[in-house]
Amino acid sequence: MTNTFLTDPEISVRNDLRAAYQKAWTVLAEPGTWWTGRERIAIASEVRLAEHCSFCKERKAALSPFAVKGQHQSDGILSAAAVELIHRITTDPQRIAKSMFEQALEAGITRQQYVELLGVVTTVVGVDTFCKATGLALQKLPEPLPGQPSGYEPQGLEDIGAWVPLLSVKAGEREGLWGKFAPNIVRALSSVPREAELLLEAAQAEYLDINNATDMTLGRGKMSRLQVEILATRVSSLNECFY
Amino acid sequence: MQLRVGGKITGQEVNLSDAVDGTDDPNAAVPHSALLCRFAEAAVMSGDKSDLPNIRNQIVTAFDLAAVVDCAGIVAHYEKMDRIADSIGLPLDAPMRIMAGDLREELNLSRFASAENTAGLGIGMRLLGSFLRRIAPMLMKFVSRKGKN
Secondary structure, three states: OOOOOOOOOOOOOOHHHHHHHHHHHHHHOOOOOOOOHHHHHHHHHHHHHHHOOHHHHHHHHOOOOOOOOOOOOOOOOOOHHHHHHHHHHHHOHHHOOHHHHHHHHHOOOOHHHHHHHHHHHHHHHHHHHHHHHHOOOOOOOOOOOOOOOOOOOOOOEEOOOOOOOEEOHHHHHHOOOOOOOOOHHHHOOOOOHHHHHHHHHHHHHHOOOHHHOOOOOOOEOOEOHHHHHHHHHHHHHHOOOOO | OHHHHHHHHHOOOOOHHHHHHOOOOOOOOOOOHHHHHHHHHHHHOOOOOOOHHHHHHHHHHHOOHHHHHHHHHHHHHHHHHHHHHHHOOOOOOHHHHHHOHHHHHHOOHHHOHHHHHOOOOOHHHHHHHHHHHHHHHHHHHHHHHHHHO
């Protein structure tokens, strides 16, 4: 069967990038560490619904996200707390606050489920952004696969002052996630190693070789490193991301 | 921080507000920086996609067709990473926090809600930061070499 993932006669996607995105897309449908395949696809589907959710639009326009009351347009498979998280992370990244995380925990979402949900949401945000930016059609979500989440809990988590624990640099090295050096952002999803692995594989193809990110002479294609960083800085500024 | 150190290593004086505020500076040290900023804006602001085809064509003219894919990949990457960092309250790494302490004020970054995740610097750390910034390019080269070995 012909592989049609991210193919278009007008634009050719590099093989490494296409492979990384295709892997992340396939894994979306598989049972995860803390969510089933059906739940993971429901999370992915909510990301798409959030883009057109009128409550999200109203809230985004308001001075405070709490000033507007209403209901998200949702397919109803996930809990209201999960839907709120997905829509908020997708449509209002500038105003993500600790209260959002705390409300999710109060509603019964565990820290690990939160991290995996974040991994799924950002996979879809990433691939969809890529498609829109290149002019490619959005990819159809895969059909969920049966099976139970693995419940894998890695050893060597540490508190670095973030809302969730991260794998220590040594523990992540043992898990095969990174080398001897890993900044906080590389370790961000590491309490659910499978999500961290997928994120880092995609990062190599999207951005730069993470293990050589401090080499300021490395660019991407015809772009210099400074041009790469101009793009990166502008996106982070639009998202009001301090990190 | 990467942008500033990169500028020092390559000998280009980068005006960081060009990228942070999207300023269209015709004298920008980095070629096509305004075009790259416009691409990022059009790709991120989902309500305003109308100019994207035109900007993509400009990217092709300025670089090549493959650069559209490269730019889109970088934008997609940061759309993910920004959400991840902010959704877990990720603080800046200590060395970065110290070395980039001045940027917080210079670029008024405390206006971002996510600045709360990283504590500000005391006077001692500011002084240390000032010293480290002077040797930052050398430090980055050292870390880069160490990472490769």
